[in-house]
Every structure is written in structure tokens, then in C-alpha cells.
Amino acid sequence: MDIILKYFSDFTETQTKQFAALGELYSDWNSKINVISRKDIEGLYEKHVLHSLSIAAVIEFKPGTQIIDIGTGGGFPGIPLAIMFPEVQFHLVDSIAKKLKVVQGVADGVGLTNVTVQHTRAEEIKNRKFDFVVSRAVAPLKELWTWGKPLIKKGNTQELPNGLICLKGGDLAQEIFESGLRPRMVPIDQIFKEEYFKEKFLLHVTA
Numbered sequence: 001m002d003i004i005l006k007y008f009s010d011f012t013e014t015q016t017k018q019f020a021a022l023g024e025l026y027s028d029w030n031s032k033i034n035v036i037s038r039k040d041i042e043g044l045y046e047k048h049v050l051h052s053l054s055i056a057a058v059i060e061f062k063p064g065t066q067i068i069d070i071g072t073g074g075g076f077p078g079i080p081l082a083i084m085f086p087e088v089q090f091h092l093v094d095s096i097a098k099k100l101k102v103v104q105g106v107a108d109g110v111g112l113t114n115v116t117v118q119h120t121r122a123e124e125i126k127n128r129k130f131d132f133v134v135s136r137a138v139a140p141l142k143e144l145w146t147w148g149k150p151l152i153k154k155g156n157t158q159e160l161p162n163g164l165i166c167l168k169g170g171d172l173a174q175e176i177f178e179s180g181l182r183p184r185m186v187p188i189d190q191i192f193k194e195e196y197f198k199e200k201f202l203l204h205v206t207a
């Protein structure tokens with residue numbers, strides 16, 4: 001939890017309690033339904049919570065914004081962002097139902113009222129639009145954009161235009177080339193100084 005407070009300090013008492021509760025909630029849920037590796041659960045706040053919050057370091061979503069997290073797994077980046085932005089609506093989807101049990105359990109455990117979950121493949125969602133798609137470690141950029149683009153309403157009311165914001169790591173040159181897109185790229189090690197964030201990037205593609 002200290003690692004979060006190192007970079008973010010403007011939390012309300014509720015938010016501080018909610019972030020603090022994540023450690024125990026994820027340990028409990030993960031012992032029942034394994035969604036996070038044992039090694040990663042030890043580094044939960046750095047590798048999952050803080051990493052998810054890199055999005056909050058780049059954009060402060062306005063109240064009323066609607067966001068879908070594609071392939072949320074155990075709730076990343078959706079859950080930390082939902083705590084960070086209590087007036088923003090988050091729809092967390094995954095193709096594996098048991099992962100969403102954990103997500104719903106954690107959301108209920110911290111008392112989040114701005115989170116909904118849906119068991120579906122992203123490409124099967126019809127007739128719904130969001131301001132942003134967020135995603136971490138789910139699919140190559142080309143595929144993510146194919147799934148995400150139809151879900152995004154065009155708009156330009158925030159610091160960044162509506163679009164896809166995804167968290168990725170490693171050498172992305174080939175992946176970006178194959179996508180045919182020109183995302184804006186933010187190296188996360190410019191935001192957070194821990195070794196873990198070396199070669200990790202936030203990509204933003206405008207809708």
C-alpha cells in the first residue's frame with residue numbers, strides 16, 4: 001500500500017481504506033479461485049494496483065465517463081481505477097466466468113458501486129458504447145483495436161480524446177507495425193521508478 005501513497009496522495013479516507021483492503025481481499029479470493037500467480041500476489045500493490053494506476057497518472061477521467069475494461073481477469077486495471085475515480089462508470093468484462101466471481105467479490109468487498117461485470121467475449125458485445133476502452137495484457141494491439149473500436153463513442157471532452165488505452169510490455173515495434181496504428185506511447189518508467197516498470201508502456205489510440 002505504501003507504494004501507492006508514494007505516487008498518489010489525494011485520496012479520500014474512503015479511497016485509502018478501499019486500496020488498503022485490496023491486499024486481504026485478493027489473498028482471500030485467490031485462495032478460493034486462482035486468478036493471480038502466487039508470486040504476483042506478493043507484489044499485488046506494485047505489479048497490479050500501481051501498474052493499473054499508471055492510467056490515472058496520464059488522464060484524470062471526468063465524472064460520468066463510461067469505461068469498459070476488456071479482459072479484466074482479476075480486475076486489472078478496472079478495480080484500482082474504479083477506486084480512483086468513484087464518479088466514473090466501469091464495465092469489466094472477461095471471457096472466463098470464474099475470474100468475474102473474484103472481481104465481483106472484490107468490488108463488493110470494498111463497496112464499489114461504480115462497477116458492473118459481464119461474462120462475454122469483447123467482440124460479442126453489441127449496441128453498447130463507452131468513452132474509453134482500457135485493457136492490460138490481453139491481446140495484440142491489432143486485435144484489441146478490432147474489438148474495441150466499435151465500442152467507443154467518438155468524443156473529445158477529456159484530456160485525451162476518447163479511444164483505447166492499453167498497458168503493454170516488451171518490444172512493441174512489430175506489434176504496432178502489424179496493427180497499422182500510430183498510438184501515442186508513454187513509457188511507464190517515466191512515471192514510476194521501480195524496476196518492474198522498465199520496458200512497460202501505456203498506449204493510447206484515438207477513436
Ligand SMILES: C[S@@+](CC[C@H](N)C(=O)[O-])C[C@H]1O[C@@H](n2cnc3c(N)ncnc32)[C@H](O)[C@@H]1O
Pocket residue numbers: 070071072073074075076077093094095096099120121122123135136137138139
Ligand atoms: C493475461 S490475462 C490479463 C488479465 C488482466 N487484464 C490483468 O492485467 O491482470 C488476459 C485476460 O483476457 C481475457 N480475454 C482474452 N480474450 C478475451 C476476449 N476476446 N474477450 C474478453 N476477455 C478476453 C482472458 O480470459 C484473461 O482473463
